[in-house]
Amino acid sequence: MDPTALVGRDDDLGRLRLAVRRTPALVQVEGEAGVGKSRLVRELIDTDPAPVLIGYCQQLREPFILGAVLEALRRARPGLRQCAELNPVTAALRVAVPELADLLPEPAAGTGDPMFDRHLLFRAVREVLAALGPVLLVIEDLHWADDGTLQLLRFLMADPPPELAVVVTYRREDVAGGIPLGTAYRPGAGVTSELLRVAPLDVAHVRAMAAAILRTDAVSAEFAAELHEQTAGLPFVLEEVLRSLRPGVIADGAAARRLSDGGEVPVLLRESVAERLAALSPEAARLVRAAAAFATPATVDLLGDFAQLAGDRLRAAVIETLDGSILHDDGTGVLAFRHALARQAAYTTVSxxxxxxxxxxxxxxxxxxxxxxxxxxxxxxxxxxxxxxxxxxxxxxxxxxxxVSDAATATPLLRRLLAEPRLTAEAVDRLGVKLGEAAQLGLDARSSAAVLKRLLVDPRLSASARGEVRMQLGLLLGRQGDGVAEGRAQLELAAEELAARPELAAKCMSALAQPFTGDTPLHLVAQWMRKADAAIDGCAEPELRISLMANIVGSLAAVGDPTMDERMADLPTVGMTLGEQRQVARAHTNLADSLTMVGRFDTARDHLRFGTRAAEESGALYVLSTARSTAIRLDWFTGEWDGLAERARPLLVEYRELMAVATELSLVLGLLAMVRGESATAAEHFAETGVRTPRDAIAHIALGGSAGLIRLALRDDDVVLAVLEADAGMALLRRKDAWAWAGELAPAAVDAYLAAGRVHDAEDVARSLAEGIAGVIAPFAAAALHTCLGAIAEHAGASGVEHHLAAAHAYTDLGAPYLAAVARERADARLIADGGASAVEACARSAERYADLGATHDAARCRHLLRTLGVKTPSRQGRRGYGNTLSPREHEVARLLASGQTNNQIAEILFLSPRTVEQHAARVLRKLKLASRREIRGVDLR
Structure with missing residues (x-):
């Protein structure tokens, strides 16, 4: 963990730096315990060139007048060595600061007047500080300062040395009378005075700090929100909580829920709270203990009733706890702890x-x-x-x-109830079924699935409930990256166990009818599809009927069934109950996903909008997660790339546990990285699409991941690896026999086989694809077939131009601009091979198409080809007129720098020389006013 990470304090640090440079200056840094005052000052000290003298006021101190200031002066020895002559009055410090005695003048005889001697001591301190020149004096924890220290600071700042800056930190709630310097203070003439109130971090900054400390980008918004609620945004508390987590923790939704279940309070926090409670009066302590046990914010009157305090005793206790910042009032008379862990710490003090x-x-x-x-x-x-x-x-x-669709509250309650050892069999049945239903709505599938697994071997569970619980378990397992095959097996068993309950059996069948999961062949899935479809007409329960339709219609669309349009028209658009509305949301979201798979992007967008809205209205969180990932992939296909990676990354963190969602997001992030030339990043994302575990994968996503890995291998001229990836991907495709999903894989596999001289295999792919999509609605795969045939024709010595042009037109009709640009470039390749003006124009057009989309690597490849043809490409590097803004080429370099690429790697991606990249990088840093490449990672480059 990185305890030095300073997050969310840029504005505070900027104000602090500015104030101390406008000497003479006094900056008061105020904030509650744990908010990060000392950390902020430490950052100032580490970056300020002036000599620093720092002293600490102590809570449990022995009598030591001026202790913190004299401690700070001990650090002045190096500076005093450079002073030619000191004012004789500084001799008064020889006894107070013996570490400086040999550098100070010989002392004069004391006056015997304590007040005069103290005045001499104050003057001596001032003269030493003046002799040091530019100096920063820091006094920490001023709320524990002795009166003499406060008097000295007031004396200094009434007429300070011209190059002195003083910074003091304190907690106002612990300052006597609420006045940090002891009495009302007004700065002397010409003194810069700044009050800097350090506030707790907001949720965004809590998320950033957690990411820095845990050294991971996988910090979900849910985890950050829970951390913020638990810690009130106090960095000290936040760091203590994160230190208590096990190494390698994934800061996702499940971890957030574990935090909210409560854990052991960090030791330092527990001791800190106990110490403060010990100083309270008996009535105030009783109020705090009552508030800790009550657990939720409460009005003063309600909490008073609970603590059995009233009248003046209650008022005095409230005032005492508020003044001590143990409880706080939100302005409406409601009392609460500053953060949840403070409540837990207080609760540990209750017997x-x-x-x-x-x-x-x-x-x-x-x-x-x-x-x-x-x-x-x-x-x-x-x-x-x-x-x-x-x-x-x-x-x-x-x-x-x-x-009210609050699955996040219902599921942990039901899990806890089921853990009761003395539940009746009837209660086990009832609660088990309810848990399964609740878990389908929420996002924490793994925890609930574990409970349902244990329940299946519980002898109290009746045979009638067992099938229903098993069905819910199978559905939950299907969401997990390692549970698809097991989930399918559980659903098959459940269908048998529910034979006496035909409507629920049909629900199992409709889940088994979905063709996407695992490597189960389509003809086996079709058997379940027919059985479930036959049950729809006889289903009298509306919610279940819509649920069956959601699975069947989406499945038919996914395999390009010719009846899909007719079946789509039968889908309801509104539910009469909350449950029906959730199923309506699922139906249209499923359909949008299926239509995206086969290339009907416009129609998919319409259903996705409807499904997303219905999911939001009905609280169907899992459906909403799938809608969001489908939207990301749809945006990839349709060229809506602006900010797409920035939208996808946080969703991947949020939904990391949901296999179908996470793999789809990984695929899109891999594709975006690939077209930008970030091969290593792309490979990492493609590896997370299920390509290595097809039995537990979402098949069409895994096929897309295989296509991406083939393209990366071909880019590196690693034909052997490309063929290995092609063989693996084609094995899954042939096993599934779902050729409507071949739009990404088939062209990549053909290119790999042709590169290896395996012409027969390439031709077999094209032939199988043509046969596989005959009679089905699969426009994406049909466009891909043209690309395959064009590549095979080229390899045979023919032009192949007509096939690539046909592909380009087909992709354009689909609304897929990047795929159209790739096909157009392949069609223009013949012109480029023949040379001439038309080749130059074709290549330049391709470069612009790619650049407009954001396909940096593809655009750079085309420009590089133009340069090899001797054509001077239009400059994209800081032309006159860009001034201090980044040119397009500088923006490309900046983005690659932010992703951690080296100059040599950037040179390879953009087809430039390392020297040219070095020049671009220098201009980027200058224009962005950054001191180093590391700082660019925090810059918004959109």
Whole structure:
């Protein structure tokens, strides 16, 4: 972990640096404990050229007048050595700071007047500071300063040395009377005075700090939001929490939920809170203990009832806890702890006996409210060991959460209820089925799947409920990267167990009918598709009927079934209940994904908009996640690349646990990296698409990943690797027999086979593709067939131009500009081979097409070809008129620098010399006003 990371303090640090340079200056840095005052000052010290003298006020100090300032002066020895002559008055410091005695003048006789001697001491300090020239004096924790130190600081700043800057840090809540310098202070004439209040970090900065400390980019927004709630954005608390996590933790949604379940409070935080509680009056301490047990923010009156305090005793206790910043008021009379971990730390100080009494009292108190706060009642009942109430309130709370689509509240409640060892068989059945239903809505599939697995071997689970629980488990396993095959097996078993419940059996069948998952051949999937389809007409329950349609219609569209348009028209557009609306959302989102797969991009966009809106309205979080990843892939195909990688990366972090979503996002990020020449990054993303584990993959995504790896190998002239990847991808495609999904893989495989001289294999791919898409609606694969035939014709010595032009027109009709540009470039290759003006024009057009899209590497390749033809390409490098803004070429270099590429790597990507790249890099840093290449990573280059 990196404890030195300074996040979210750029503005504060800028103000601090500016103030201390406008000497003489006094800067008061104010903020609560743990907010990062000292860390901010340390950053100033590390970067400020002036000599620094730093002293620390101590909380548990022995009597030592001026202690912090005199400690700071001990560090002045190197500077004083350079002073030719010191004012005689500085001799007064020989006894106070013996480390400087040999550098100070001989002392005069004391006056015997303590007040006069102190005045001499103050003057001596001032003269030493003046002799040092430019100097920064830092006094930390001024709230613990002795009166003499405060008097000295006021004396200094009334008439400070001209090159002195003083920085003091303090916590206002711990300052006597709330006045940091002891009495009202007004700066002397010409003194720069700055009050810098350091605020807690916001969620975005908590996320950035967590990423820096954990050394990972995989910090989800959910994890960051939970961290922010737990720590109130206090860097000290945040760092302590992150230190307590196990090494290598993935900071994703599941980790956020584990944090919210509560964990051990970091030791330093626990000790800090305990120390502050020990200083409270008995009434204030009782109020804090009550607030800790109550757990949720509460009004003063409610918390007073709970703590059994009233009148003046309650008012005094509230004031004391607010003044000590233990509790805080949000301005509406509601009291709460600053952060969740502070509450947990305070709760550890409550004895077991008092805890139970408090939770018993909370149940009685909250039970009188209308409507009753069910989640709170459930938790207080559990902690009070009122088992019957805990089960009753807990299930009611979960039911209410599901009624409002709050799966994040319902699922942990149900998991905890199922962990009760003395549940009746009836309760196990009921709660198990509810957990499965709740888990389908949310994002934490893995935790709920583990509970359902254990439940299947629980003897209390009845045979009638077992099939339904197994079905829910199979559906959840299908979302996990290592659970697709197991999930399918569980669904097949569930279909048998649910034979007596035909509607639920049909739901299993419709899940098994989806062709995307794993390497199950299409003809086996089709058997389930026919059975599930036949059940739709006989299904009387509307929600289940829409659910079956969502699976079947999406599956038919995915394989290019000719009846898809007719079936699509039958899909409902609105549900009469919340459950029906969730299924409507799923139906249209599934269909959008399937239409994207086969290349019907415009129609896919229409269904995606509708499905996304319905998912948002109905709280179907998993459906929403798939909608977002489909939108990312659709944007890739249709050339909507502006900011696409920046949109995809955080989603990948958010949905890392959801295999179907994560692999699709990885594929798009790999494709974007590939067209920008970032081969290593592209390869890493392609490897995460399921290409190595087809049995547990989303097949069409894995096929896209194989195509990407083939292209990377061919770019590196590694024909052997390209063929190996082609063989692996084609093996999956042939096993699935889903040729409508061959749009990305088939052209890449043909190019690999031709490069290796395996003409027969290339021809076999084209022939199989033509046969496989005959009679189906698969415009993407049909366009790819033209590319395959063009490549084969070229290899045989023919032009192949007509096939590549046909592909370019087909891709253009689909609305896929990059694929159209690639096909057009291949068509123009013949002109380039023949030379002449038309070749130059063709190549220049290709370069511009790629540049407009953002395909940096492809554009650079075309420009490089023009240079080899002796054609001077239009300059893209800092032409007159760009001034201090980046030129297009400089922007390309800046983006590659930000991704961590070296000059040599950038030179390869952009087909430039390392020297040229070095010049571009220097201009980029100058224009962006950056001191080093490392700093560019924090710059928004969009």
């Amino acid at each position: 077991a006996v008092e805890r139970r009494e408090l939770h018993e009292r909370a149940v009685r108190l909250l039970g009188r409210l209308d409507p009753p706060p069910l989640v709170q009642l459930a938790e207080h009942s559990r902690l009070a060991n009122r088992r019957a109430d805990w089960l009753r309130y807990g299930e009611a709370a979960a039911d209410h959460a599901l009624a």
